[in-house]
Amino acid sequence: MKFSILIANYNNGKYFKECYDSIMAQEYRDWEAVILDDASTDDSVRVIKNIIGSDNRFRFFENAGNSGVGITKSKLIELADGDICGFVDPDDAITPTAISSSIKNFRKQDVVLTYSRFMSCNDNLQPVSPFVTRQVRNNDHYFFNYPIQIAHFVCFRKKVYRNTEKMNTAMKIAEDQDLYLKMYEKGKVKFINEINYLYRLHSGGISQNDNKSESYEYFAKVIFSAMKRRGLKKINGNKIPDEYTHSREIYSLLEYQHSIPYRIKKKVIIFIQKIFG
Template identity: 75%
Template structure:
């Protein structure tokens, strides 16, 4: 089973060496790394090409023009030769067992379409600061699951064959394109949490998801959730009607407020426990 490590780069060549080193030490050896540069304006292309050299396990491509993360990640999946794909940002890194831990699940459980792990927030030098507690096993086979609040974050890996059965990556999106992908994969089979901290997430001023764009990100995520509701042909959420057309994020998140109740959270934990016992 081949694993494709997918790397979408834009102006992050200066951080790539740690990402590269983390790939080289993977315990699982049947991998390739596919890198697509989205018309960087710095020296990323030269830096990355110099680092990977003539190693044929690393395949490097460039967009003709800056196309955005949705287009770039979609192209990366198309370029992948692996059975399993997993995104790693060029300014982040993965632990040496990350790929192996994921592959073990996919080999053992044929109904699992996606895996994810815990992640460590790191400083600019990639030194771990904390491991967020938001990540845990989510309920499976539930049309009302929207990964909100977010549980599935990193290191997310998925079967390419199943991805090809979905509507695929939304190339229009510039934010929350990953969450859109996760929900589409979720609809095709089981997702499994690997209780290991296998992803190192670097905090730095140039990080796309770390800039002052939280309101924009929240809006994009609301659209992702709304699209999932429509794709699943849902008419109501907890007794409340779903709008025919997208209006604003407040209306969408308002439909999910019931998830904050103690009774809902308690029931969810029981269901997840039962699914894990009988899986």
């Protein structure tokens, strides 16, 4: 079972060596790394090409012009030759067993996506704090990954991806959450209770700076699209709007999921799903 590591780069060549080292240290050996540079304005292309050298397990491509993250990640999936795909940002890294622990779960035919815990790190990729996550409930039409649980290191079956609406190329932010919800609708997702991803916090990070409010808005649009895709009319007795207007209207529909009775019920269902598969 071949694994495709997908790397969308834009001006992060200076961090790539640690990402590269983490790929080379993988316990699982049947992998390829597909890198697509989105018209970087720094020396990323030169730096990355020098690092990967002539190793044919690394395939390097360049966009003719800056296309944005949605288009770039969509292209990466299409370029992948592997059965399983997983995105790794060039300024981050994965742990040595990240791919092998994911592959073990994909040996089960009904698993379409895996995700794990990740460690937030400083600019030097030194651990700061782990992100708290856990197994989500499967087969739930009202699951929207809010608050976020499905996060790094996310891996998915390419053949199942082909049967979705695929990556939304118009997305500039939250394109990953859109993908996760589409995959969630196609089968079981499995949480791997290991820290398999090192997430670097630095001033150049796209999702870490002044995009919080914009990200919040994009995520609301992702959730609204999922509601429509699933044919939902109401949530907890409240009508879903016919057209998207504002993020507040969407998030308010999900407030009931923060209540104690709902959370207890969810935990019980997840426990039962774990026992009976």
